[in-house]
Amino acid sequence: MTSEREAPMVAIERLCKNYGKFAAVKEVSLMVPRGEAHFIIGPSGCGKSTLLRCVNLLEEPTSGRMRVGEIAMEFDGKRLPMSTREQAQYRARVGMVFQQFHLFPHMTALENVMEGPRTVKRLPYAEARATAEALLRKVGLAEKAGAYPKHLSGGQAQRVAIARALAMSPEVVLFDEVTSALDPELVGEVLAVIRQLTEEGMTMIVVTHEMAFAREVANTVTFMDAGTVVEQGPTAAVLGNVTNPRLEQFLRRFRA
Amino acid sequence: MSGYEWDFGKAFLHPDLWLTALTVTLGYAAATIFCGLIIGVIAGMLLLSRYWFVRVPVSGFVQVFRCTPLLIQIIWFYYALPVAIRITIPAWLAAGMGLTFYMGAFSAEIFRGGIMSIDKGQWQAAKAIGMLPWQVMQRVVLPQATRRMIPPFVNQSVLQLKNTSLLSIVAVPDLMYTAQVFVSETFRPLEVYTSLGVIYLIILYPLQKLAKRLERRDDV
Numbered sequence: 001m002t003s004e005r006e007a008p009m010v011a012i013e014r015l016c017k018n019y020g021k022f023a024a025v026k027e028v029s030l031m032v033p034r035g036e037a038h039f040i041i042g043p044s045g046c047g048k049s050t051l052l053r054c055v056n057l058l059e060e061p062t063s064g065r066m067r068v069g070e071i072a073m074e075f076d077g078k079r080l081p082m083s084t085r086e087q088a089q090y091r092a093r094v095g096m097v098f099q100q101f102h103l104f105p106h107m108t109a110l111e112n113v114m115e116g117p118r119t120v121k122r123l124p125y126a127e128a129r130a131t132a133e134a135l136l137r138k139v140g141l142a143e144k145a146g147a148y149p150k151h152l153s154g155g156q157a158q159r160v161a162i163a164r165a166l167a168m169s170p171e172v173v174l175f176d177e178v179t180s181a182l183d184p185e186l187v188g189e190v191l192a193v194i195r196q197l198t199e200e201g202m203t204m205i206v207v208t209h210e211m212a213f214a215r216e217v218a219n220t221v222t223f224m225d226a227g228t229v230v231e232q233g234p235t236a237a238v239l240g241n242v243t244n245p246r247l248e249q250f251l252r253r254f255r256a
Numbered sequence: 257m258s259g260y261e262w263d264f265g266k267a268f269l270h271p272d273l274w275l276t277a278l279t280v281t282l283g284y285a286a287a288t289i290f291c292g293l294i295i296g297v298i299a300g301m302l303l304l305s306r307y308w309f310v311r312v313p314v315s316g317f318v319q320v321f322r323c324t325p326l327l328i329q330i331i332w333f334y335y336a337l338p339v340a341i342r343i344t345i346p347a348w349l350a351a352g353m354g355l356t357f358y359m360g361a362f363s364a365e366i367f368r369g370g371i372m373s374i375d376k377g378q379w380q381a382a383k384a385i386g387m388l389p390w391q392v393m394q395r396v397v398l399p400q401a402t403r404r405m406i407p408p409f410v411n412q413s414v415l416q417l418k419n420t421s422l423l424s425i426v427a428v429p430d431l432m433y434t435a436q437v438f439v440s441e442t443f444r445p446l447e448v449y450t451s452l453g454v455i456y457l458i459i460l461y462p463l464q465k466l467a468k469r470l471e472r473r474d475d476v
Contacts, residue, residue: 088386105400
């Protein structure tokens with residue numbers, strides 16, 4: 001599988017998403033090689049979250065092409081090229097972590113993590129439980145296995161949500177501003193988990209406002225503004241020597 | 257009224273008839289609540305359909321039964337429906353139909369509201385781990401929504417039990433009808449109706465208490 005010139009894990013080509021006449025995402029293309037972290041940055045409302053939700057088909061792209069692993073699809077603005085069941089199977093391979101965690105409040109942390117393997121993958125209880133316990137240990141929450149979400153701090157809840165996404169052994173994980181809803185002192189523990197995942201070679205697309213974190217762990221970066229890609233490339237090239245005035249203006253706010 | 261002499265003994269000359277009447281009231285309440293709930297769950301799900309030609313007629317049914325007096329519904333099912341569809345419906349069944357649909361209409365709204373009250377993020381998170389829509393419903397949405405629906409369902413059931421008293425208008429021998437018979441026999445309306453009120457209170461107070469308790473633990 002690992003040939004010299006392996007096809008990228010995620011390939012998005014000229015993807016568009018319109019809401020009526022408003023174009024939220026305009027002809028965005030990006031590639032993420034296996035095992036790399038691609039970061040998407042940009043001002044609020046620039047379409048970066050919409051793009052991420054398109055990748056998981058939570059939003060239906062208007063046009064363009066997309067491929068994750070060996071699943072390729074093309075959008076023509078009419079119907080999704082996949083049945084409900086195929087979409088579900090696709091989503092099972094693409095993990096997603098949300099800004100607001102969205103843990104299932106009627107399940108314990110452990111049950112939250114076990115839910116996908118049990119219901120979707122139909123794994124036996126013991127096996128699903130063992131995997132879930134290992135994942136909670138990995139995110140540093142082994143002792144919170146029996147806790148309900150309302151008894152978890154924001155940082156703990158988000159780490160459980162990451163474990164829940166990882167439990168499906170996804171080929172790529174999408175992080176949608178996962179630290180934006182957290183108190184500042186809790187951001188670090190969540191970023192530490194993501195950092196660890198990049199070190200383990202997890203393929204991921206990360207939408208974030210944490211610029212220092214992006215500089216540290218991103219392999220490649222896309223800067224979006226008003227739905228379009230303004231700058232794209234290796235992290236050092238995009239964030240190192242900034243020449244584009246829009247990116248320069250955007251980054252200035254983080255230095256203040 | 258200072259000279260009035262209360263005589264509650266008169267209200268209880270026929271305890272056996274009170275008991276029969278109580279059975280009729282509880283029987284109608286239980287049956288119409290049960291059937292109404294089934295209608296409500298089905299109608300509630302149809303109200304959530306993405307197709308307007310499913311939603312619109314069901315919503316019409318719900319609005320008709322929510323916005324007309326129950327008394328009229330009972331009379332209509334009892335007298336008008338058999339004429340309208342030219343078949344004979346047993347009187348005991350015709351009497352209960354209005355109550356059943358009335359419960360069904362209110363339950364439909366409770367069910368729909370319960371489902372709608374679940375945050376959209378729950379759907380997204382469940383879909384994101386690869387669940388099919390019915391799995392999201394069964395594993396994530398319904399377990400949370402049911403908890404929120406129970407208190408309003410209990411409240412509606414309390415109202416429903418009291419509303420069975422309207423059956424007396426079509427001569428169903430429930431508590432209210434029986435009380436009216438006793439009144440015409442004893443000419444003691446104050447004692448009879450006061451006693452009747454106490455009987456309803458004794459049945460419903462514990463139910464209302466239960467509803468309150470369920471309300472308190474509605475989120476886990």
